Amino acid sequence: MTTGTRAARLFGDHFLERLQPGEQATVQQVRDLCRDTLGPQADAVSREDLFAWDTFRTLAREGVIATAFPREYGGTDARQALRIRLIEELGRVCSTSASMITGTDLSSRAIVAGASEALRREIVPGLCTGELQAAFALTEPGAGSDVRGLSTTIRRDGGRYLVTGRKKFITRASTADWFAVVGRAEDDPSVFIAVLMPRDARGFRIGAEVGKLGWFGVPISSLEFDAVEVPASHRLGAEGDGFSLAQDALLRARIGHAAMALGRAIGAVEIASRYASDRTVFGRREGEHQGVQWMLADMVTQIEASRALLALTADKYDAGASDVSIFASMAKLQATDLCMKVVTDALQLTGGRGYLRDFPLERFFRDAKLNQIGEGASEVHKTVIGRDVMRRAPLAERNPCLRDGPLTDY
Ligand SMILES: Cc1cc2nc3c(=O)[nH]c(=O)nc-3n(C[C@H](O)[C@H](O)[C@H](O)COP(=O)(O)OP(=O)(O)OC[C@H]3O[C@@H](n4cnc5c(N)ncnc54)[C@H](O)[C@@H]3O)c2cc1C
Known part of the structure; x- marks a missing residue:
């Protein structure tokens, strides 16, 4: 079917109208890719948790990986307003494909933001084309949600650093050429340092891939550093910048997680509503029962509200707004929790078929959890x-309905 005659989508293209013509063409390119290649292959990709090289190379060849990088190093410097649309398209059919884009942000951002010009020139062009890959190593056995628990130490020793410690759950560990590793200065734990470590560094051990529930195609492993030597020129940012570089990478990746979750939620509603249209129960199409319509109504309404929040967040990112980080937290929280609920309800609406391995919602269900x-x-x-609310509330403009004085005086 050609573009001109293609049926309208269940979820409208209202957000596309906000993009420039060149950006719209990129969205169309990714839509075609999803329709012709990534969508039909998604089930096969999700069967084994081996790095999905075909998917990665396809996205690299099509220039989608390069959207994460600045132009001067071979990237396309795409706005977040565009990237959320691309990730949503990919997430609608294949979480593995979407995670190749969010994972590129997570793993490469600290290099783009913190590496010396010489290192950037050496590495970033290869990251754009997919000839090279990076991994981002922050999480440790004792530090996940709370990075204050980081215990990897980085000691300055003349013109080099010595890195000692362990990392856990590191995506792309089995395929990355370079690792952005965050630790603490050995002599001052309040100082976070990030360094870029090559895969073949002496004393660096990459553990076996670890089995997981979903997100197949992007395996994870543990890392061990035994006094691994890294030249001082491989430090990312200044000493003390490790935490902010990590936050910067996580910010982009959070926006990406929200987009991926929304894409998956959209895909789930498309599938469930089509099923409700095809299936007859108790003498009527399933979707003619009011209870089913109310479920679909909740799903669609909340998805559109979440898309609007995410679009606003992307705009704030592109404009360099100071509150983008809080908006990214809200967008991620809203979109990923919603996705889990929508996928669960969509699976419910498709009955026993939804539970079958060869029905896509089984995969969507497994993949949804990680976004949360x-x-x-x-x-x-x-x-x-x-x-943040409690920090701002006492300083915020007082609601005019209130009398003067503390509210406890009422
Ligand atoms: C598939 C996969 C890929 C990953 N890839 C990477 C990677 O590439 N690089 C990397 O560095 N890390 C990676 N991670 C790690 C990931 O970021 C962490 O798993 C995540 O930050 C949570 O940390 P944790 O697993 O240690 O959970 P914990 O810190 O043990 O938290 C467990 C749970 O406690 C609850 N909790 C935590 N804090 C609070 C709080 N303040 N209030 C209330 N409840 C709370 C939450 O429900 C949370 O889920 C990956 C993880 C997975 C599973």
């Missing part, structure tokens, strides 16, 4: 958002 955990669990984002 990775890049900050939902509870952590709630804590961050709630704290």
Whole structure:
């Protein structure tokens, strides 16, 4: 079917109208890729948790990986307003494909933001084309949600650093050429340092891949550093920048998680509503029962509201707004919790078929969970958002309905 005659989508293209013509063409390119290749292959990709090289190379060849990188190093410097649309398209059919884009942000951002010009020139062009890969190593056995528990130490020793410690759950560990590793200065634990370590560094051990529930195609492993030597020129940013470089990478990845979750939620509603249209129960199409319509109505309404929040967040990112981080927390919290609920309800609406391995919702269901955990669990984002409210509330403009004085005087 050609573009001109293609049926309208269940979820409208209203957000596309906000993009420039060149950006719209990129979205169309990714849609075609999803329709012709990534969608039909998604089930096969999700059967084994081996790095999905075909998917990665396809996205690299099509220039989608390069959207994460600045132009001067071979990237396309795409706005977040565009990237959320691309990730949503990919998430609608294949979480593995979407995670190739969010994972590129997570693993490469600290290099783009913190590496010396010489290192950037050496590495980033290869990251754009997919000839090279990076991994981002922050999480440790004793430090996940709470990075204050980091115990990897980085000791300055003349013109080099010595890195000692362990990392856990590191995506792309089995395929990355370079590892952005965050630790603490050995002589001052309040100082976070990030360094870039090559895969073949002496004393660096990459553990076996670890089995997981979903997100197949992007395996994870543990890392061990035994006084691994890294030249001082491989430090990312200044000493003390490790934490902010990590936050910067996580910010982009959070926006990506939200987009991926929304894409998956959209896909789930498309599938469930089509089923409700095809299936007859108790003498009527399943979707003619009011209870089913109300479920679909909740799903669609909340998805559109979440898309609007995410679009606003992307705009704030592109504009460099100071509150983008809180908006990213809200968008991720909202979209990923919603996705889990939508996928669960969509599976319910498709009955026993939804539970079958060859029906896509089984995969969507397994993949949805990680979005609520990775890049900050939902509870952590709630804590961050709630704290921000309490910080601003006493300083905010007083509601005009109130009398003067403390509210406890009422
Ligand atoms: C598939 C996968 C890929 C990953 N890839 C990477 C990677 O590439 N690089 C990397 O560095 N890390 C990676 N991670 C790690 C990921 O970011 C962490 O799993 C995540 O940050 C949560 O940390 P944790 O697993 O240690 O959970 P914990 O810190 O043990 O938290 C467990 C749970 O406690 C609750 N909780 C935590 N804090 C609070 C709070 N303040 N209030 C209320 N409840 C709370 C939440 O429900 C949370 O889920 C990956 C993880 C997975 C599973």
